[in-house]
Amino acid sequence: MTTRPVLALDSVRKSFGPVEVLHDVNLVLHAGSVHALIGENGAGKSTAMKILAGYQPPTSGNVQLDGQPVTFGSLRDGEAAGIVMIHQEFNLAEQLTVEQNIFLGRELKRGLLLNKAAMRRLTREYLSRVACDVSPDALVSGLSNSEKQMVEIAKALSRDARVLIMDEPTAVLTNRETDVLFKQVTALRDAGTAILFTSHKLDEVAALSDHITIMRDGEVVHAGPTAEMTEDAMATAMVGRDVSDLYPAKPGVAAEAPVVLTVENLSVPGFAQDVSFNLRQGEILGIGGLIGSGRTELMEGLAGLRLASATKVTLFDRPVHFKRPGDAQRAGLCYLTEDRKLRGLLLERGMRENLTLANLHKFGRILINRAAEEEALTDAIAEFDIRAGTRDVQVGNMSGGNQQKLLLAKVMLSEPRVLIVDEPTRGIDIGTKQQIYAFLRRLADAGHAIIVITSEMPELIGLADRVLVMRLGQISGALAGKDITEDAIVRLSMGLRAEQTPEMA
Structure with a gap:
């Protein structure tokens, strides 16, 4: 050579x-x-x-x-x-x-x-x-x-x-x-x-x-x-700093923590059939499985992004059926897309427009209060550590990690109590991953309920309190605590039974 x-x-x-x-x-x-x-x-x-x-x-x-x-x-x-x-x-x-x-x-x-x-x-x-x-x-x-x-x-x-x-x-x-x-x-x-x-x-x-x-x-x-x-x-x-502690500690979900979301027999035509699960306050629930198992489509159906049907879905003890993402947002449930470039952000616009677009009603009914928008952007830049050379940069010229942090800030401006995040760290560096993991855990500790869909095995193991594994559009098993291992997740993804499969609820 x-x-x-x-x-x-x-x-x-x-x-x-x-x-x-x-x-x-x-x-x-x-x-x-x-x-x-x-x-x-x-x-x-x-x-x-x-x-x-x-x-x-x-x-x-x-x-x-x-x-x-x-x-x-x-x-x-x-x-x-x-x-x-x-x-x-x-x-x-x-x-x-x-x-x-x-x-x-x-x-x-x-x-x-x-x-x-x-x-x-x-x-x-x-x-x-x-x-x-x-x-x-x-x-x-x-x-x-x-x-x-x-x-x-x-x-x-x-x-x-x-x-x-x-x-x-x-x-x-x-x-x-x-x-x-x-x-x-x-x-x-x-x-x-x-x-x-x-x-x-x-x-x-x-x-x-x-x-x-x-x-x-x-x-x-x-x-x-x-x-x-x-x-x-x-x-x-x-x-430039130690990132050996990539994942924050899991304090555990209290047994008496209320169930905030109940899903019974949710189906998305062509992608998922009769999926049931619960989500508790303060919990980070991981959704694993191979690409094509129906993970994303299931959650898009739940959030009103796809046609879906269910026997019953209750959010904060109220029956719900979301036909549009706006319905879910107003009820306190938000979905953060896996595709920030095509579906999450307007790449040819600035940070301010992207941040406030889904919540313009908060900044004026007839005329938009630009000063309030700028103040919201200042707060988001500080809270999410968004780094850009200038405030009016086109979002398409920002790095992937800073785009992802802006997308997270945009979703959080809706003040969701239940947050679904799909591939939250795809294509971003380890330092930004550490920041996002810490933010999600702080949200859970503050009482939010979070669903994380991810293809990253270490992310499932390191971040989630409980993991549901999907295969061919259905839940093949659930794991919690020390049972969340790579071997168990792989077995369930391939249709094999894990040695221990705790109850899904």
């Missing part, structure tokens, strides 16, 4: 207006090596990656290709040089087919006509390499998030990249899909490709990368072989 530098950042600085977000950053990528770039949300990782790929120019310093300074006028210049980037935000044309996306702008021709047979054959080959069983004719708009990510990866593979840059490639992937991706990364590395990726899953970083660069507040704080760092050391370097 050669160790020659292929692509590098040399003393790069980057400013957006008066705000400098990268400070004298150096980063070197080698052929046949996997390099991890990690840091908190907002540390500058995505900006550094975009400069490497030609999406953005540096303010000062330079990009070096094969040891020589190079200027990329656009992403096409970067791709022409063999540099391909897989974005954290999907870069696909939603109304085109999978095949059209993979060859968009690089269509194969036979004379003056498109060579559709060749593109169809190659599309199937690229999808097969990532074990993605979707039709080349499928519209991207109809795919799941994980399928879209696999199409992005297949699209990148089609370009025979010298350098492959991946921004949070596994954030929406299942464990099986992640294993497939890792095999492809290993094969590309062995073939001489230089690979740069970022991930908030430090076990992935430790398992996959040869070298690591850690950024904090726009600066490189560590660079060296991955093998020389433990996961705890990585986390501490990322956030």
